[in-house]
Amino acid sequence: MTFKDLRAFLDDLGNDLLHVSQPLDPKFEIAAVLREMSAAGRPVLFEQVLGHPGTRVAGNLLASRRLAARALGTSEDKLFDTYARRGAQCIAPVAASEIPAQEVVHRDPPDVGALLPLLTHHARDAAPFLTCGMVLARDPESGMRGMGVHRMMYKGGRRFGILLANPPLSVYLANAERDGKPLDVAIALGVDPAMLLASIVKTGPLGPDKMEVAGSLRGAPVELARALTVDLDIPARAEVIIEGRIVPGLREPEGPFGENTGAYFSNQSPVIEVSAVTHRRDFIFPALVPWTADVEALLALAGGAELLRQLKNQVRGVVDLELVPGTASFAAVITVRDCPRHEVRRLIHLALNLDRRLKVLTVVDDDVNPRDPREVAWAMSTRFQPARDTIIVDGCEGYIIDPSSAGGDGSKIGFDATRGTGSQFDKIDLPSAAVAKARAVLAELGFASG
Ligand SMILES: Cc1cc2nc3c(=O)[nH]c(=O)nc-3n(C[C@H](O)[C@H](O)[C@H](O)COP(=O)(O)O)c2cc1C
Incomplete structure (x- = not known):
C-alpha cells in the first residue's frame, strides 16, 4: 500500500486514530497528551489548537512496530526485511502536476510563530522547537541533494536555530561557509511516513539520493516542485514548507531542549532566516515528541535495521x-x-x-x-x-x-x-505436552496465556 501523503496515511488509520476535539495549548499540552498515549502506540489527531483556528496537529504516527509496518504497507514480522530491501533500491522522483504545499504563500513572513502551531515540548525547553522537519539542502560543491531531520528552535520573528550535528547537511554547510555563502534550505513538515523515514536513512557520503530511496520505501516516486524563494525542489504533497537560508559563519545559543536521550541539551548552532512559508489551505501540522516510542520507531528502522543488515553480511x-x-x-x-x-x-x-x-x-x-x-x-x-x-x-x-x-x-x-x-547454561523448561495441556485448561477457565 502506498500513501501519497500524510493525510492518506491518516485516512487509512481509521478508528485507530484518536481524535481530540478539546482545544489544547501548543505549549506543553499537546506534547503531554502524545506522551501519555505513546506507550500504548496510539496515533492522535488534535482537532483544535489554541491560537491557531482551523489548524490540526497529528502525532504518535509511528509509535509502535505495528504502525511502522502499516506505514510501509507490510507486516510486523517482515518490517526490518522490507525496510532493508526497499531502502537499498531507488525510484527517481517526478515533476508534480499539482502543488498542494503551495496553496497558501507567505513571502518574508514577519512572524512565523503566528502562522504555525510551533510546539513547546518539555518544562525547561528554551522555546518552541520543530522536531520532525525534513530539512532539504544541496551540496554547493557536488550539487548533490541531501536531507535529514534536524531540531529547530524558534527564535521569534522569522529566525530559527538549527542543530546540524550530522552529515550530509553539516558537510554542505561547511562547504558553503568556506566560500562565505549562505546555504539554501527548505523544511518539509507533514510528509508521508515513508518519506520521513527515508530522510534519516544512513546512505553514507557517496550514497544514493534520499529522494530516490524515499520513492522506493513508499513504493511510488516522490512528486517534486520548485521552491519559491530558494534554489531547491520540495515535496509537492507536504502539508507545510518553510524556505530560508542558513546565515554563513553565525552561531548562536540553541537550547536547552529535552532531547531524544531524555536529557536537556544546549548548543551553539547555526541560524536560519526564513524567506517564505507555504502550506495547504487546511494544513495538518506534524508532532514528534522526543524520548517517546515515536522517535524509537524511527531510530529502530533508520539505525537498527541498517546495522542488522550490515552485521548479517559480516x-x-x-x-x-x-x-x-x-x-x-x-x-x-x-x-x-x-x-x-x-x-x-x-x-x-x-x-x-x-x-x-x-x-x-x-x-x-x-x-x-x-x-x-x-x-x-x-x-x-x-x-x-x-x-x-x-x-x-x-x-x-x-x-x-x-x-x-x-x-x-x-x-x-x-x-x-x-x-x-556447557549444558549448565540451558534455560529451565517444562515438557511441551504439559505446557499445551495447561494452556488448554486455562483457556477453558477464560485465561489466555502464552
Ligand atoms: C528524531 C530524530 C531527530 C534528529 N535530530 C537531529 C538533530 O537535531 N540534528 C542532527 O544533526 N541530526 C539529527 N538527527 C539525525 C539526522 O537526521 C541524520 O542526518 C540522519 O539520521 C542520517 O544518519 P547519519 O547520522 O548516520 O548520517 C535526528 C534523527 C532523528 C531520527
Missing part, C-alpha cells in the same frame, strides 16, 4: 537486533544462533565501530527475547562473567547529545552474554 549466526527503548539508540541487544565465542567478540567490535551512536551492546543467544528486559537481565546474570566477557573500546568520538560525553571523547562497551558451551 558474521554468521546473527539473528535479530533491538535498540533498547529510551536510550536514543545508544544501547542495543543482538541475538545470535550457534555463534562461537571468538565470533561474538568480532561481532561486538564490528557493531560498536559501525554505528557512531551505539555505546552499550549486549549479545545473547536466540533463546532470549531481546525485547524482554527480564530475559536479557537473566542472560547477563547467568551466562555472563564480567572479567571474561566484557569488551571496552576507548578513544571513540562521544555523540554530541550524549550528556555523559558532552561532545568530547567517549568509550563503548560490549557484553558477551551468550552461553558458550
Whole structure:
C-alpha cells in the first residue's frame, strides 16, 4: 500500500486514530497528551489548537512496530526485511502536476510563530522547537541533494536555530561557509511516513539520493516542485514548507531542549532566516515528541535495521537486533544462533565501530527475547562473567547529545552474554505436552496465556 501523503496515511488509520476535539495549548499540552498515549502506540489527531483556528496537529504516527509496518504497507514480522530491501533500491522522483504545499504563500513572513502551531515540548525547553522537519539542502560543491531531520528552535520573528550535528547537511554547510555563502534550505513538515523515514536513512557520503530511496520505501516516486524563494525542489504533497537560508559563519545559543536521550541539551548552532512559508489551505501540522516510542520507531528502522543488515553480511549466526527503548539508540541487544565465542567478540567490535551512536551492546543467544528486559537481565546474570566477557573500546568520538560525553571523547562497551558451551547454561523448561495441556485448561477457565 502506498500513501501519497500524510493525510492518506491518516485516512487509512481509521478508528485507530484518536481524535481530540478539546482545544489544547501548543505549549506543553499537546506534547503531554502524545506522551501519555505513546506507550500504548496510539496515533492522535488534535482537532483544535489554541491560537491557531482551523489548524490540526497529528502525532504518535509511528509509535509502535505495528504502525511502522502499516506505514510501509507490510507486516510486523517482515518490517526490518522490507525496510532493508526497499531502502537499498531507488525510484527517481517526478515533476508534480499539482502543488498542494503551495496553496497558501507567505513571502518574508514577519512572524512565523503566528502562522504555525510551533510546539513547546518539555518544562525547561528554551522555546518552541520543530522536531520532525525534513530539512532539504544541496551540496554547493557536488550539487548533490541531501536531507535529514534536524531540531529547530524558534527564535521569534522569522529566525530559527538549527542543530546540524550530522552529515550530509553539516558537510554542505561547511562547504558553503568556506566560500562565505549562505546555504539554501527548505523544511518539509507533514510528509508521508515513508518519506520521513527515508530522510534519516544512513546512505553514507557517496550514497544514493534520499529522494530516490524515499520513492522506493513508499513504493511510488516522490512528486517534486520548485521552491519559491530558494534554489531547491520540495515535496509537492507536504502539508507545510518553510524556505530560508542558513546565515554563513553565525552561531548562536540553541537550547536547552529535552532531547531524544531524555536529557536537556544546549548548543551553539547555526541560524536560519526564513524567506517564505507555504502550506495547504487546511494544513495538518506534524508532532514528534522526543524520548517517546515515536522517535524509537524511527531510530529502530533508520539505525537498527541498517546495522542488522550490515552485521548479517559480516558474521554468521546473527539473528535479530533491538535498540533498547529510551536510550536514543545508544544501547542495543543482538541475538545470535550457534555463534562461537571468538565470533561474538568480532561481532561486538564490528557493531560498536559501525554505528557512531551505539555505546552499550549486549549479545545473547536466540533463546532470549531481546525485547524482554527480564530475559536479557537473566542472560547477563547467568551466562555472563564480567572479567571474561566484557569488551571496552576507548578513544571513540562521544555523540554530541550524549550528556555523559558532552561532545568530547567517549568509550563503548560490549557484553558477551551468550552461553558458550556447557549444558549448565540451558534455560529451565517444562515438557511441551504439559505446557499445551495447561494452556488448554486455562483457556477453558477464560485465561489466555502464552
Ligand atoms: C528524531 C530524530 C531527530 C534528529 N535530530 C537531529 C538533530 O537535531 N540534528 C542532527 O544533526 N541530526 C539529527 N538527527 C539525525 C539526522 O537526521 C541524520 O542526518 C540522519 O539520521 C542520517 O544518519 P547519519 O547520522 O548516520 O548520517 C535526528 C534523527 C532523528 C531520527
